[in-house]
Amino acid sequence: MTGPMPLDLASIRQAPKALLHDHLDGGLRPATVLELAADCGYDQLPARDAESLGAWFRDAADSGSLERYLETFAHTVAVMQTPEGLRRVARECAIDLAEDGVVYAEVRFAPEQHLEKGLTLDEVVEHTLAGFREGEALAAEKGNVIRVTCLLTAMRHAARSREIAELTVRFRDSGVGGFDIAGAEAGFPPTRHLDAFEYLRANHAHFTIHAGEAFGLPSIHEALAFCGCDRLGHGVRITDDISVPGAIEEAQLGLVANYVRDMRVPLELCPSSNVQTGAVPSLDKHPFDLLARLRFRVTVNTDNRLMSDTSMSEEMRKLVDTFGYGWSDLERFTINAMKSAFIPFPDRLKIIDEVIKPGYAVLLG
Template sequence: MTGPTPLTLASIRQAPKAVLHDHLDGGLRPATVLELATAIGYDQLPASDAESLAAWFRDAADSGSLERYLETFAHTVAVMQTPEGLRRVARECAEDLAADGVVYAEVRFAPEQHLEAGLTLDEVVEHTIAGFREGEAAAAAAGTPIRMVCLLTAMRHAARSREIAELTVRWRDRGVGGFDIAGAEAGYPPSRHLDAFDYMRANLAHFTIHAGEAFGLPSIHEAVAFCGCERLGHGVRITDDITDSADGPKLGVVANYVRDMRIPLELCPSSNVQTGAVPSIDKHPFDVLARLRFRVTVNTDNRLMSDTTMSNEMLKLAETFGYGWTDLERFTINAMKSAFIPFPERLRLIDEVIKPGYAVLLG
């Protein structure tokens, strides 16, 4: 073949991809939700077949409100309370991402939400990581190897963030790569959890923060200036600090700092539209931020709720903003540069997997 491969959904699936922002409880297979619900006697699902359930999740999440979007997780979390449920969901997560061409994935979840059946926090993490390892093995056997890393999330409206930070450090050499806080932003600023972030920094451990999704610039400012985050989960509202001028876009103090320090933005296009963070894909600030050379990355957020994959997200961006293979390669390398794994591993995946994979597609 000479010349670039045509950019289609099928060809994008062949491209090596890296995802930094994917929620375990937001990526279940609908059929798995049904089967696990039956196994544990959970009878509150809004639909009784996989197709209808998938449609319900998508439609319920497409509300324009982060708070209403988050309500859909009650059903997925409910079926992830047992060792069997956690292992299966984690295994299938790895298999599904690998089948979509993802070669590196950081998948996050909140252990504190999975204690209803009597598991301890450590047992929740243990079974989840075991599932990831099973999924990695299955993906390798299928010829689609993937590296899975777990991020532990604390809910920002709760009071267990220090405990989850300690759990993160305890498991960091056994499959956990970092820490996060998530949940409704309004009324729950990142600075409420300074004790957890201080602990992470004292232990030289990685962390990202959901900020600048449903709440504006103050959330980003706190996450960066007070909490010292390495990455911003979403961060789309950084555009509140970018104004138009006769000489082109003018960056304010926060936006300049985020760009200068190469703080990665974990952008999730479809999810950002669903939660009302942006009005539509064509109005998404991804392209503006990419052209201004922020370190933008492409992510899924919640594959079930958004009915999406990494390939779908990349195709939407390519069709909307005219991106080609070199652009998608740059966004993928941005993600790998920002990964919470040691530098030699990041470099190996970039040099031995990502660049060769895109070279084939570029012809």
């Protein structure tokens, strides 16, 4: 081959990808939701066939409201209450990501939401991790190698964050890479969970915080200054602290934005989801390109593949079509993500040097 491969969806699928922000309960196959609902007797699904159900999730998530968007999870969480359900969803998650060219993924979920059938928090995590390992093995049999790391999420409106932080530390040698808090931001600041973050820091554990998605700069400031997070989940509202009066070279950054860029705090940007939840008005107005050009550590993520009817390849294609990115840009965003992963440095470097760089070298010709 001479010269780079054409930048289309098919070729993007061949590119090695690193994913940091993907919700397990937001990535189910519609057919799996239907089958698990039948198995566990859940009869409140809004559609009875996979195609219609997938369309319902996408349409319901397109409301432009984070709160309305989050309501769709009631159906997926409802079918993830048994060992079999958790293992299957995790197994299929790993397989689906691997088939899309994802070589490293961090998938998060909230164990506290999966206790309705009598499972303990530890059992929830054990079954989910087992599913990921099964999925990795099945993907490898098809020649699609992937490493999946699990992040444990605490719900910001609940009071179990310290318990989930302890769970994170307890399972960090078994496939759990870190901690997260999620849920509606307004009225539930991250500082409500300071005891959890203090415990994590005391135990040298990684954590990210959903901040700067539906709520503005104060959410980001608290996540960094008081909680001490390693990464920002979404973080699109960092642009509230950036002024661009003219050319990009004239951009003026406030104290928070300067800190995020100077300290290379990774931004877990999720283009399609950010539009769906109303965090940004449209894809062409997404701050991804501004932040990338200002050399923030931007990463590309799916957030919820079912609700956004998306994949990592789709998210990259949309960015290519919207902002004119080339292979070298996609490689940079992928390496940004891999540098920011919650696994040991040698492991990150190995994937960058032995998988990502060689993979993009082929695509670049």
